[in-house]
Amino acid sequence: MDPVLWVLLALMAFMIIGSLIAAETDDLLSAVVCVGAVGAGLAIIDLFLGAPDLAITQIVVETLSVVILIRVVLTRKDETHETHKDTLLVGGVLLTLGVFLVIGAWAMTALHPFGEPLLAGEGGGVASDYLARGLAETGAANYVTAVLLDYRAYDTLGEATVIFVSIIGAYVILRQKGRLHHAGGNESHR
């Protein structure tokens, strides 16, 4: 088998183990560190699959989000409660998961083979078209950027709008003025 595939499988196993620890550990800080490890593994996988643009974005966003999460976790009072795990419930979840996995694996066999994108099919297709004419039409040497900001810029505008709206929403919820007013209102009622 291709050695790169072995590396990818090892990295995926690392990521799955990291996610499991993150989901199951009692310590929030360990969970955050495991999430960061999963993101770093994904960045390396992106590099092996030949997507440096994605790898840069992934590693940078992961680093920043881990910093933010650690900052929040370190200063937050731990208010988690011990949950009782019902054996029947866990068994049911495992059974459902198993059935889902079997059906999913069966469905995977019907998919197009990995590494042979449909868009680059016979007769050129859209992907080969981008590669052949991208530089002349957009003037950008980086074809990923050419697609993101020229051919498919409308999609990127939608993504930017999603980020913009979510950040505005977070400002509205976290804004200090409204919170202080709310707290003051509560005190006057008491």
Add this chain to the structure above:
Amino acid sequence: MPAGMSLIVKTVARLAVSFITVFGIYIIIYGHLTPGGGFAGGTILAAGLVLLLLAFGRQRARQIVTHEAVITWDCMGALGFAAVAVLGYVAGGFFVNFLARGEPYHLASGGTIVLSNSAIGAKVGAGLFGMFWALAAFRSSRTKEEQP
């Protein structure tokens, strides 16, 4: 938040932040030539500002960049990207690349792609840093409520 971290952290941060900022701007401006782009570069800029905020404390960081400035940059980036899209009508349609393509593999190429990348970089950088700031402010207002 205490008034920043130790002298060692402050000195290293003072040195590192300038390099991080330059690297972020490079990733944004060269997005159409090398891997990267507005999103990654903006996040790097935000990470540099977060380092500044963590190392020097909120009071000192507020003298360098105010929360209002962060929100303004966020909105200006979003509006700038939309403006690039609408300006495409000059050449015939939404998001049409209306500038000259330039010479390939040079900085001045790609038409509107550089403008879009810069707008997205400003938007993402300011937005993510503003998020971090909002979380820090949220925390301090809570401790203010709990303390008295």
